[in-house]
Amino acid sequence: MKPGVLTIASMRGRCSDAEWQARVDLAACYRLVDLYGMSDMMANHISMRVPGEEGAFLINPYGMMYEEITASCLLKVDIEGNILSKPDFGALDYGVNRAGYVIHSAIHAARPEVGCIIHTHSWASMAVSALECGLLPITQTAMRFLKIGYHEYQGVVLDEAEKASLVADLGQGEALILRNHGALVVGRTAGEAFNWTHRLELACRSQIGAMSCNSPLRPVPPQVLEETWNNYQPGTRRPYGVMEWPALLRKLDRLDPGYRD
Secondary structure, eight states, rough: OOOOOOOOOOOOGOOHHHHHHHHHHHHHHHHHHHHHTBBBTTTEEEEOTTTTTEEEEOOTTTTTTTGOOOTTOOEEEEOOEEEEEEEOGGGOOOOOOOOOOHHHHHHHHTTTOEEEEEEEHHHHHHHHSSSOOOOOOOOOHOOOOOOEEEOOOOOOSOGGGGHHHHHHHHHTOSSEEEETTTEEEEEEEEEEEEEEEHHHHHHHHHHHHHHHOOOOOOOOOOOHHHHHHHHHGGGGGGTTTHHHHHHHHHHHHHGGGGGOO
């Protein structure tokens, strides 16, 4: 037993090959979100749909840090919030964050093509979420989010009644600013969702940096904004995450391959 490491028995023999791969990818996503400075200790949540199991998705146990998430520690739950499988956490007996269940179950139910959902409380996304102007298309990276959605703050997301407005505000988009709260992105794969999250974080950080200089912001003509936005759309480019995901996994394997356990 290593000091500071929560020992969890492997779930490898208790799931299909497809589920195990989803577990590894999701654990990697948690580690990467932490590595790139977008985690909030044990708050927030990332989920992954379980391939071949209608209505089932994987999510973090509420009580573990992002940096220690592994493939085996993840909980499998259904759209109704029932825990379908979980490892033995001993006396800790970790469960599901209620807000995590409400947010993720709503989107997984409404968007069957979505494989992975990432919700963050990074300092930059929280700052932009509190600005009346929202996310401004002042950098090329931000122009990718020209038509990002916004969801008004209704309190901590514990009431299932909020599901309908959350889904409506996301629509068929990939990213959502949760007003006075943070950000949420979706993707068909963990790699795609992480790509969207990383770029949204950069867009928010660059905006806060530019606005802090107390100098006029340089606008871009509307036509150029539309053309740039269109260049980022699925019909005009390859899927996001395809190229960098294998490299990101190699990065994690060099740092700590324990996420695969």
